[in-house]
Amino acid sequence: MVAVQPTPNPKISKFAPKISVVQIDPEKIGGIIGPGGKIIRRIIAETGAQVDVEDDGMVTISGTDEAGVQKAIDWVKGLTEEAEIGKEYDGEIVRIVPFGVFVNILPGKDGLVHISKLATGYLNHPEDVVKEGDKLKVKVAEVDDQGRINLVPVTPLVAPAGSSQPTGYSGGEDRRPDSGFRRRESFSDDRRGPRKTYRDRGR
Incomplete structure (x- = not known):
């Protein structure tokens, strides 16, 4: 007689597939x-996960x-x-750029921190306090009708001592011109034909 296990085995093999669904x-x-x-x-190459996208957004x-599955989930989100x-x-x-810094906050989404918001005091150039690759905690101040994202630092940086200030400058908002430019990623679905599922196993 084969013994029947009264309760499910709580130990699941580490090789058992993990499956999650994200609706977009x-x-x-x-x-x-x-x-x-x-x-x-x-996504597939860097996480090792399989990603299948249906036309209804599933x-x-x-x-x-x-860990790889979770990384892929976070990436998709x-x-x-x-x-x-x-x-x-x-x-x-x-x-x-001379008028500020562009900060990546989400995959494919960068926002601008204007130089006047970057630090306390006057800055001649953003490179006085930051460089590319630096981490910066920011808050979204505005998203305009063109989708451009304006950011402010959660904690403004401190301008270095001896920064040259223009005549008549007494603190407050910097009046140098802003820019409407924001680097943006443009994505398009290049699928052809009546397929209902995009499947790529990296082979």
Whole structure:
């Protein structure tokens, strides 16, 4: 007689597949797949997870490595997430220009910290206090009608002693011109034909 186990075995093999489903806006599918599948292939290659995207926006993420599956989930969510006004992000400075710095806060989404908001006191140039690759905790101050993201540091930096101030400057807001430029990623879904599922196993 075969013994019947009264309760399920609490120990699950580490090789058992982990499966998660993320529902996204179907209009943002292209942002996950990328031109010619470039982005989804990168997700698969760097996480080891399998990512399947349906036309209704259902994204199925699976794999035997739990950490890899979770990384893929976070990646997909980041690609489809919108910046929220008032929310704080741990960002990275990706570009420095005379009027401020561009900070990456989400995959494919950069925002501008204007030089007048970057530090207490007057700055001749953002490079007086930061460099590309620096981490900067920021808060979303505004998202304009063109989708441009304006950021402010959670804790403003301190301008170095001896910064040259223009005649008549007495602190407060910097009047140097702002810029409407923001580096943006453009994604498109290059799928062809009537397929209902995008599947790429990295082979």
